[in-house]
Amino acid sequence: MNTRTRRSILAGAPAAFGLAGLILSACGGDAGESAAPAAPSTGGAAKGAPVKIGASVSTTGSNGKTGQYQVEAYQLWAEQINARGGLLGRPVEMVILDDQSDPTVGTKLYEKLINEDKVDLVLGPYSSGVTQAVSTVTEKYKYPMLSAGASASDIWKRNYKYVFGVYSVAESYFYGVIDLAKKNGLKTIAIINEDTVFPKATAAGTAEYARKEGFRIVFQEQYPTKVTDLSSLITKLKAAKPEVLVGGSYQPDSVLITRQAKELDLNVKMLAFSVGAAMPEFGEGLGKDADFIFGPSMWEPSLKTKGNSEFEASYKKKWNRDPDYHSATGFAGGQILEAAVLKAKSLDREKIREALSTLETDTVLPGKYKVDDTGTQLSHIPVVIQWQGKDKPVIGPDAMATAKPKFPMPEWKGR
Amino acid sequence: MVTLVQVVVSGLLLGGVYALLAGGLTLIFGVMRVINLAHGEFLMLGAYASFFLFARLGLNPILSLFLSMPLMFGVGWIAQRVLISRVVRAPLLTSLLLTYGVSLALTGGAQATFTNDFRSVPFLSGALNIGELAFSVPRLVACVTALVLTGAAQFFLSRTRWGKALRATAQSADVALACGIDIDRARMIAFGIATALAGAAGTLTSFLYTVYPEMGKTFMLKAFAVIVLGGMGSFPGAFLGALVLGVIESTASYVTTTQIAEAVIYITLLAMLLLRPQGFFGVKEA
Numbered sequence: 115m116n117t118r119t120r121r122s123i124l125a126g127a128p129a130a131f132g133l134a135g136l137i138l139s140a141c142g143g144d145a146g147e148s149a150a151p152a153a154p155s156t157g158g159a160a161k162g163a164p165v166k167i168g169a170s171v172s173t174t175g176s177n178g179k180t181g182q183y184q185v186e187a188y189q190l191w192a193e194q195i196n197a198r199g200g201l202l203g204r205p206v207e208m209v210i211l212d213d214q215s216d217p218t219v220g221t222k223l224y225e226k227l228i229n230e231d232k233v234d235l236v237l238g239p240y241s242s243g244v245t246q247a248v249s250t251v252t253e254k255y256k257y258p259m260l261s262a263g264a265s266a267s268d269i270w271k272r273n274y275k276y277v278f279g280v281y282s283v284a285e286s287y288f289y290g291v292i293d294l295a296k297k298n299g300l301k302t303i304a305i306i307n308e309d310t311v312f313p314k315a316t317a318a319g320t321a322e323y324a325r326k327e328g329f330r331i332v333f334q335e336q337y338p339t340k341v342t343d344l345s346s347l348i349t350k351l352k353a354a355k356p357e358v359l360v361g362g363s364y365q366p367d368s369v370l371i372t373r374q375a376k377e378l379d380l381n382v383k384m385l386a387f388s389v390g391a392a393m394p395e396f397g398e399g400l401g402k403d404a405d406f407i408f409g410p411s412m413w414e415p416s417l418k419t420k421g422n423s424e425f426e427a428s429y430k431k432k433w434n435r436d437p438d439y440h441s442a443t444g445f446a447g448g449q450i451l452e453a454a455v456l457k458a459k460s461l462d463r464e465k466i467r468e469a470l471s472t473l474e475t476d477t478v479l480p481g482k483y484k485v486d487d488t489g490t491q492l493s494h495i496p497v498v499i500q501w502q503g504k505d506k507p508v509i510g511p512d513a514m515a516t517a518k519p520k521f522p523m524p525e526w527k528g529r
Numbered sequence: 530m531v532t533l534v535q536v537v538v539s540g541l542l543l544g545g546v547y548a549l550l551a552g553g554l555t556l557i558f559g560v561m562r563v564i565n566l567a568h569g570e571f572l573m574l575g576a577y578a579s580f581f582l583f584a585r586l587g588l589n590p591i592l593s594l595f596l597s598m599p600l601m602f603g604v605g606w607i608a609q610r611v612l613i614s615r616v617v618r619a620p621l622l623t624s625l626l627l628t629y630g631v632s633l634a635l636t637g638g639a640q641a642t643f644t645n646d647f648r649s650v651p652f653l654s655g656a657l658n659i660g661e662l663a664f665s666v667p668r669l670v671a672c673v674t675a676l677v678l679t680g681a682a683q684f685f686l687s688r689t690r691w692g693k694a695l696r697a698t699a700q701s702a703d704v705a706l707a708c709g710i711d712i713d714r715a716r717m718i719a720f721g722i723a724t725a726l727a728g729a730a731g732t733l734t735s736f737l738y739t740v741y742p743e744m745g746k747t748f749m750l751k752a753f754a755v756i757v758l759g760g761m762g763s764f765p766g767a768f769l770g771a772l773v774l775g776v777i778e779s780t781a782s783y784v785t786t787t788q789i790a791e792a793v794i795y796i797t798l799l800a801m802l803l804l805r806p807q808g809f810f811g812v813k814e815a
Contacts, residue, residue: 175743178645309788337787340747342738345539345665346782346790349532365647366739373737377665378535379656399649399739526655 164207165200165461167192167451168233170223170248171240171263175215176339179365180389180440181240184263185210186433187444188237194428195448201455209233217247224251234461237447238277240440242266242284242312249277258454258467262447263440266315270490278470279491280447281479284312284388285319287410288360290498290510291386292320294408296327298521300357300383304333306347306371307362316362316388332356337367344370348378358384365390369399376403376526383522384408392439397501404501406523411499413442413479414508416516420476446477453483480514531661536783537776542665544775545672546737549730550748551755551767552679553723556686559699559762560719561617566628567608568752569745570635571724575601575731576740577643583650583735590652590732591674597732598725605724609717617716632745639742648740671733678729679768682722686764695719699762754798760808769809 169188172181192208195201209231213220220239227233228251236252238261239245245264252259258276261269267283295303303324307317314336321331333354337347348371351359359382361371368390375385390396391409413419415426415436425445429437437445451466453475458465474484474493481495498510500519507517550572557565578597582588588596612631616624653667686692697705698715706712734740734748751774759770777797781790801808 174640174645178640179647179741182645335786338791341787342734342747342751343539343543343778343782344787345543346536346779347787349535349539349783353532366741369647369649369739373654373667374665376654377656377663377668378539379658379663395647395649399647399651401651403651403654 161200162204164205165202165235166207166209166231166233167235167237168209168211168224168227168231169237169239170211170213170220170227170244172215172220172244173212175213176366177215177241177364179395180393180438181215181263183438183440184240184444187429187437187441188262188448190429190432191445191448191452193432195452201452202459202461213239213244215241215244217244220244220248221251224248228252228255228257235451235455235463235466237444237451238262238264238280240264242269242315243310245269245277246311249274252276256463256467258463258470260447260450260470262444264312265491266311267319267490268311268315270488274489276467276489278450278485278489279494280450280477280483281412281443281491281494282496283319283490284315285322287316287388287496288320288386289323290410290496291358291360291384291408292324292327292329294498294510294519294521295329295358295384298383301328301330302332302356303329303358303360304351304354304356304382305331305360305362306333306335306337306351308339308341308364308367309336310339313362313364313388317360320360320362329358341367341370344374345378348374348380351375352378352380356382358382359386361385361387361390363387363390365393365395368396372400372403372407379526381523381525385523386410391501392499392506394436394438397504397506402529405503405529406520407501408509408519409499409506410496411439411508412494412496413439413446414497414499414506416508417480417497417514419478419480422478425478442478446479446483449477450475450483532783535662536779538662538664539668540776540779541772542668542672542775543779544772545668545675546730546733547748547751547755547775548679548768548771549675549726549733551752551759551771552682552764553726553730554752555756555759555762555764555767556682556695556719556723556726558756559764560695561613561716562621563613563617563624564621564628565613565723566625566749567631567635568628568723568727569747569749570632570639571601571604571727571745572731572734572748573639573740573742573745574604574635575728576735576744577639577648577731578728579732579735580648580650580740583652584648590650590736591670594674594729594732597728601728602721602725604728605721606717608724609720613720614713614716636742636745643742645741648735650736650740652736667736671737674733675730678726682726683764683768685722691715691718751794754794756808757798758801758808760810763808763810766808766810773809 171185192206196205211223236257238259240263242264246269253274253276262280265284305317307313368387386408392411397404454466454469457469482493484493497508499506500509509519554568579590579593582593616627656663694710694715698712755770759766781793
């Protein structure tokens, strides 16, 4: 009897391992809503019932790190607007939830914000994948949404009327890098990217622009999210011998690519990454190996945009760390929403939508806020940064540059 | 030809780290028939231990193993004593639920304590070039360390008194008990060793990859595949399975793309379950 029980347990064991795998992959993020602390800071002369502004941002999961910057910026903006006397004289109360970097969770949370928490207005989530998903919800309920953490142009290719871009579309992130490569007489490029919405859009836009500028694309491939080893991909890249390597990436994969490029001695003249390279942790994690690497940035502290130094100082004071560009785009989202409400002179969402589609205003970001008929952002100007020592100065466009680009990237062996 | 050798070498180096993680997982399953879903979180804890020792004290990650492994052994010992011992004889689903709960708690705890910041340990980088071949120095060091630790664990299991007690408990807890073996202690030792091995795998991944609270899950799926390949409960099987999986992964990535390689891994897993469910070294249950 005893042996039989054991045997049947063992027979079930392989299936159990499969089940275990399934649980692991499926439970990535349906556990729901851990409400991040909202900041109903009271101050100034704001009176009356609060204006509830809802957002769900990834503060856990693979994009949790980046999303946290956006949440901090939303809360800083709310605090400042309350200190100024609130929105139309009423205090602002932020309702911020966490979608765990999962688009499905994000859609549920925006349903909850609108139907259960009965928020008056919303601000956008972080990452293009989540924004694309939740915009179906905000569109359904006719809530205008500023996409303060997303830029894949697909978001604005669906004839939606209620979603507005805050910064440049993902497709244009590497234009500055390619211009620089062209100026230095380079001819071949390789593009690799994570197979999710934003990196895909970045890669597609880069490929199209590079072709137009006369580059030959010698290698192009995608890799899955949460990849742990890219040695085979790097080996193939080595054989393709590109002069420029562009990675449509987030933080962990851009660090992994750089490390493995060095380990397998892949040398290029220019190396650039989206998102990862602009984050301070990129330099901390790679040390000297981060040098010479380029990255697009939507904002930098050195820029002389309106209110920028005040924004940086107050952010540092409140959160005790430097803002990242994702903080600035989040803050700009708040600034634009405020400008639109003032223009509409009401919390009527139709009027705010009207205002957002015609508004032209300054934010802490370089350029202006101005969208076309589809809601795509037109007037924001992305900059290019390069790691030089422990800093990442702006090296383009020329009008905003604080340092000269260092070119080419030396071979790993001689460094 | 050179590139093919390069790809196989990369795969073997990758497999070394998988072996360390899967070894502990299979040990727990062998001795207790418990599938430990929190194993990846123990890897994460080990990675954080090495990160903080490196960032605060400048301690070499390999040397930090001498501190972190005994610490993780203690963590495993306590986990077994307080939690896992309650479900050892329960149906498989009970222990799955328990360890999944532990996994969630550890991930959440790490998010609250360590934040979601991506951490890296800038330790070792670059390549060792032999002719046209490039050997990744950090991966080489990680793989050799993993080999040494796996070898030591295997030695312990096959040659020492407590190792034999562990294997006896794995074969039949009742008979082991009748022979005077303290099976509760044997189980605590097994869980402790497995946790220490997972922690060591975490240390090795800390300088290969990025450290963050959810890193464990990424590696766990691979560890399950390794165990199915190698044969559940078989320590040497896990080792061979890990190397095979590493080579399959890197070769498939080279021949096709990294995306398709992920699918190839799981197709291999399915094929193994269908054709040889006991794995390379598992004993066929008659």
